[in-house]
Amino acid sequence: MSNWVTRRRTLLAVAAGSIVAAGAGLAAALGRFFIPDVLYESDRRFSVGRTDQFPKGTGTLLAERRLFVFHAEDGFYVVSAVCTHLGCNVVHEEKKGFACPCHGSLFGEDGVVVRGPAPSPLPRFAVTLSRQGELVVDSRRRVGVDYRLRV
Amino acid sequence: MDDSGFLRRIVGSVVRVGWPRTRRTRLSAMLSSLLLHVQPSRVTVRSLRFGTTLGLGLVSFFLFVILTLTGLALMLYYVPHPDAAYRSMRDLEHAVTFGMLMRNAHRWAAHGMVVTVFLHLCRVFFTGAYKAPREFNWVVGVSLLLLTLALSFTGYLLPWDQLAFWAITVGTAIVAYVPFVGDDIRFLLLGGHDIGGAALLRFYVLHCLILPLAMVGLVALHFWRVRKDGGLAAPGHGRNRRVPAWPHLLFRELVLFMVVVAIINGAALLFDAPLEGPADPTRTPNPARAPWYFLGLQELVHYGALLGGVVVPSLLVLALMLLPYVDHQPAGIGVWFARERRFANSVFAVVVLAVVYFTVVGTFFRGPNWAWVWPWVR
Numbered sequence: 001m002s003n004w005v006t007r008r009r010t011l012l013a014v015a016a017g018s019i020v021a022a023g024a025g026l027a028a029a030l031g032r033f034f035i036p037d038v039l040y041e042s043d044r045r046f047s048v049g050r051t052d053q054f055p056k057g058t059g060t061l062l063a064e065r066r067l068f069v070f071h072a073e074d075g076f077y078v079v080s081a082v083c084t085h086l087g088c089n090v091v092h093e094e095k096k097g098f099a100c101p102c103h104g105s106l107f108g109e110d111g112v113v114v115r116g117p118a119p120s121p122l123p124r125f126a127v128t129l130s131r132q133g134e135l136v137v138d139s140r141r142r143v144g145v146d147y148r149l150r151v
Numbered sequence: 152m153d154d155s156g157f158l159r160r161i162v163g164s165v166v167r168v169g170w171p172r173t174r175r176t177r178l179s180a181m182l183s184s185l186l187l188h189v190q191p192s193r194v195t196v197r198s199l200r201f202g203t204t205l206g207l208g209l210v211s212f213f214l215f216v217i218l219t220l221t222g223l224a225l226m227l228y229y230v231p232h233p234d235a236a237y238r239s240m241r242d243l244e245h246a247v248t249f250g251m252l253m254r255n256a257h258r259w260a261a262h263g264m265v266v267t268v269f270l271h272l273c274r275v276f277f278t279g280a281y282k283a284p285r286e287f288n289w290v291v292g293v294s295l296l297l298l299t300l301a302l303s304f305t306g307y308l309l310p311w312d313q314l315a316f317w318a319i320t321v322g323t324a325i326v327a328y329v330p331f332v333g334d335d336i337r338f339l340l341l342g343g344h345d346i347g348g349a350a351l352l353r354f355y356v357l358h359c360l361i362l363p364l365a366m367v368g369l370v371a372l373h374f375w376r377v378r379k380d381g382g383l384a385a386p387g388h389g390r391n392r393r394v395p396a397w398p399h400l401l402f403r404e405l406v407l408f409m410v411v412v413a414i415i416n417g418a419a420l421l422f423d424a425p426l427e428g429p430a431d432p433t434r435t436p437n438p439a440r441a442p443w444y445f446l447g448l449q450e451l452v453h454y455g456a457l458l459g460g461v462v463v464p465s466l467l468v469l470a471l472m473l474l475p476y477v478d479h480q481p482a483g484i485g486v487w488f489a490r491e492r493r494f495a496n497s498v499f500a501v502v503v504l505a506v507v508y509f510t511v512v513g514t515f516f517r518g519p520n521w522a523w524v525w526p527w528v529r
Contacts, residue, residue, distance in 0.1 A: 034339060036349060039343045039344070040343075040348060040349065041344060041345050041349075042345075044344075066433070085324070086320070086324040086325065087321065088435040089435040099520075101435055101437035101438065101519065101520055102435065102437065102439045103453050103520070104520035104521050104522060117452065117454065117456060
């Protein structure tokens with residue numbers, strides 16, 4: 001054993017180790033380069049319009065934003081229109097729920113998977129009221145089924 | 152001044168040996184040329200027979216050459232920006248002489264290469280050609296298959312039509328199923344959350360530069376290892392008479408190349424590459440399909456996302472990579488469907504049939520809502 005651990009081998013291991021460590025550090029630092037810091041895409045937090053654009057008892061599809069704004073008896077809530085299976089746009093059918101045309105996933109009115117390959121419910125996003133009286137959706141903030149914005 | 156002497160000096164400075172007529176000059180012609188010396192100067196009669204390899208590796212390489220040339224040509228007109236990409240596709244179709252032909256040739260050669268690389272893998276398996284000393288070259292080959300798929304996939308987005316946009320939506324959604332890091336990989340691949348300008352640019356650079364360079368490097372390694380590992384796999388017994396590669400091998404390669412060019416040209420003349428309406432993130436086609444070679448994967452994902460999209464394909468690739476180190480008995484090398492390898496060949500055949508089955512079902516038997524549809528009803 002002591003024969004194996006020679007000064008030469010130890011020095012070699014230290015040298016090789018420092019080269020690997022330096023390389024790994026450089027790779028990690030340069031790897032960060034490939035993750036963009038500025039995104040030229042639509043804001044994740046955005047206004048969808050004034051509250052009176054969404055009459056009580058309706059659900060409105062905002063195709064550009066790929067989400068639904070619902071105005072229920074007890075307030076507003078926002079459901080994503082992006083199927084959790086493979087990212088297709090779901091279609092809302094009154095009283096039936098949300099249907100994905102791509103692979104037949106069906107979600108209930110509450111966004112929970114009823115059948116099909118979708119692995120998780122349609123996400124719901126936080127919605128707040130701006131000072132100008134506009135609904136502001138924050139698609140980075142997921143909320144539960146009970147979430148409502150009361151106006 | 153002596154004209155013929157002047158000309159001979161120029162030609163002689165480029166090609167050291169004249170037109171090879173004797174056995175000796177034929178051998179040295181192969182050795183003294185950069186392009187030719189990649190190949191052996193003498194080859195066995197057996198390896199020249201078409202049935203030995205079916206020429207699948209060479210055809211894959213020829214298709215890659217065609218793809219490089221047509222791809223470089225297309226780059227002169229293609230603009231990788233969401234506002235311009237689709238318009239440049241329309242230009243290629245209507246405003247560029249032979250633009251459609253060039254695009255068609257690129258498209259069909261790309262599809263063809265996915266097929267021939269896969270068939271080449273099957274050939275190498277069924278002839279037991281991955282066994283020692285060729286284990287590592289098999290691993291390189293599997294990497295080349297993955298690279299071929301990646302090249303094809305990144306190219307799929309570039310037309311920026313509905314077909315491209317939703318195929319990449321589905322494809323990158325499958326990526327997101329990787330546990331823990333799936334969303335991050337998708338973000339890195341797209342350069343953002345959505346398929347937009349950043350994603351198009353990334354796919355463009357990957358498709359036109361990074362992946363082709365990796366391909367060239369790995370193909371060079373693949374060819375070099377073929378030579379270093381002793382040429383084509385062959386059974387140890389029997390006579391292996393050798394003949395000069397010039398002209399026996401070169402002539403066959405030339406003929407094969409001409410056939411490949413003719414087929415791609417014919418396909419490009421007869422069948423137009425599809426181009427649907429411009430990419431529209433608000434309108435999902437029903438059904439949205441991945442590129443055809445990933446439809447087997449999409450079919451699996453239909454049953455279970457994590458299992459079908461991540462676990463099964465990862466295990467498959469891992470099994471392929473480890474195969475030559477696990478199945479290392481030196482039996483049945485270089486023989487089609489060797490009796491000694493009946494078990495291994497049967498297992499592999501089942502896997503190949505499964506891949507083909509899921510791909511065919513995903514391509515021809517799935518209609519709106521991914522419901523089962525008979526192809527003749529559609």
